[in-house]
Amino acid sequence: MPDTYDAVVVGGGPAGATASALLAKRGRRVLLLEKEKFPRYHIGESLIPGVMPIVQELGAGQALADLGATPKRGVTLVWGATPEPWTVRFDELYAGVIEPGEFDPPAYQVKRAEFDNMLLMHSRRLGTTVIEEAQARKAVFSNGRCTGLLYSASRDDELVEVRAPLVLDASGQAKFMARNRDTVIWHEDLKxxxxxxxxxxxxxxxxxxxxxxxxxxxxxxxxxxxxxxxxxxxxxxxxxxxxxxxxxxxxxxxxxxxxxxxxxxxxxxxxxxxxxxxxxxxDWSYSSTEMSGPGFLQVGDAAAFVDPLFSTGCMLAMKGGSLAAEAADRILADPGSEEQVRAVYEKEYHAVLDVVLAFVRIFYDQTQKAEEYFDQAQGLVDPDMFHKARQDFIALISGLAKAVDGWQIG
Structure with a gap:
């Protein structure tokens, strides 16, 4: 008989590790399948402050500090019509966005093999059953609903079936669900x-x-x-x-x-x-037209990936993992709410991605001065001008602007 869990997570990167850990913290029985053996190499090494609230939610702050990673306090750019290097620092956000000392340091430069392994081991310690070198092969559907999947362990070709009310696809750029459902759209101008x-x-x-x-x-x-x-x-x-x-x-x-x-x-x-x-x-910039379906959610790079210009990859993955865990927990507690919860999940996810993607496209216009970028960031995240335009720019690229920080299932 196939094993049964509350949720099966495909992929052990930041999105999958976050979602599984937070579900396990809520007392859910979670299985995570990771096709590789950790630690494994990955690019995307520059974290932004938007990662830190999720690290705190996970209870992994000390584990991150123990990595001995490089503190990252800002971004230095040689960009646009401004000829000399210019720097923005995250501590300039102290104006109702974050409090002084709330994140110290505000972000890190990390070796992703170490960082991702830390997150996955943290999820395991919280109670997630983690099987490495396990390849998800096929989603199982019954009457149009995903009810589990088939996977193979190690180099064994024998398929193992696992069942769960929910499958969370955090398979990264393998896009386990989206690829098979043909829901991926590429951003042609960002190829x-x-x-x-x-x-x-x-x-x-x-x-x-x-x-x-x-x-x-x-x-x-x-x-x-x-x-x-x-x-x-x-x-x-x-x-x-x-x-x-x-x-x-x-x-x-x-x-x-x-x-x-x-x-x-x-x-x-x-x-x-x-x-x-x-x-x-x-060709990594893409999104899915649908990020969920009956019985499953897509999260992290399995749902979308925006151009790496502002180092948003880990932030979007981990915030998405947190959002997916909240959505999954609500669906498990009240199965009748699934359709409504999934609609909110997709709306929140797309809203954040739209803001990040819009500003990436703005910033690729290198004819503007720094102050013009600040003004356009303000137009996206703070049109009522509660903060200075420079602070809105920093909040946006740090993942702490309300427009990209407010993911929640209402």
Missing amino acids: NLAVWTYFQGGGRLEGNDAGNILVEAVPPGWLWMIPFSDGTCSVGFVAPSAVFAASELTPERFLHRQLEETGFMKKLLQDATQVAQVRTAK
């Missing part, structure tokens, strides 16, 4: 490719800005530099996929050519040594 590697040594920004992510525009794209506490840094370049396709350069040579064209990052890396192979990822 980009990223190429990145790691350097050791070199310089850093000064003072409290030493842990900042550095983002520098280098047409036809932009570069990032993320410093880590072990003396290494992640360095990558993002540009339209068509640009790479038209070039005769290898991804590695393309990255180094763009670094040579920088006016600021090149100086910081002049004494650094490349210490890892080059990696690439492409």
Whole structure:
């Protein structure tokens, strides 16, 4: 007979680990299936302050601090019509958005293998049954409702059936449910490719800005530099996929050519040594037209992924995981509420994604000055101008603006 749980979660990344942990904290019997063995490599290493409330909700603050990650107190940009580097700091938000010292440090630069493993092990400690190297193969439906799934464990091809009133798809860019239901839409104007590697040594920004992510525009794209506490840094370049396709350069040579064209990052890396192979990822900006269905919810990258310009990936995944856990718990407590709860879930999810996506598109216009970006951020998240435009910009890119922080099942 198949095992039965309150919920089955597909995927052990930040979305799945968060959703499963919070359901387990509520006393639900949860099974999580992860296709890889943790710790495993992943990109997306620059956290933003919007992650921290979820870390606190999980009770994982000390576990995060124990990783020895690099404190991140702001963002430094060489961007737009402003010729010199400009920096915004998260402590400028102290105006009714967050309280002084509420998050100290406000964010971190993390090795995702360590961070994701910490979240998954935390979920296990809270009571989630975690099976690694277990591949979800097929969702099981009965009368149009998802009632469980089939999976294979390790390298065994034998399928195991598990049943649950709810399946949470947190399978990341594998998009377990959306791919099979053909509900994925790509954002054509954001079909980009990223190429990145790691350097050791070199310089850093000064003072409290030493842990900042550095983002520098280098047409036809932009570069990032993320410093880590072990003396290494992640360095990558993002540009339209068509640009790479038209070039005769290898991804590695393309990255180094763009670094040579920088006016600021090149100086910081002049004494650094490349210490890892080059990696690439492409065409990642998409969303699902439907993020749920009878008996299942999609969350994190399995639901949508926005361009990495503002490092929102982990924040959206973990906030989505928190929202999914709340929605699932309500449905389990009152099955008759499912249709209404799922409608609210999708509305909240899409509303947040729409704001983030709209500002990414605004910010890709590099003809504007910093103050113009501030004003447009204010128009999106604070049209009544309760705060200064600069603070609204910081709140938006930190994931703490009300428009992207208020996810809840009403």
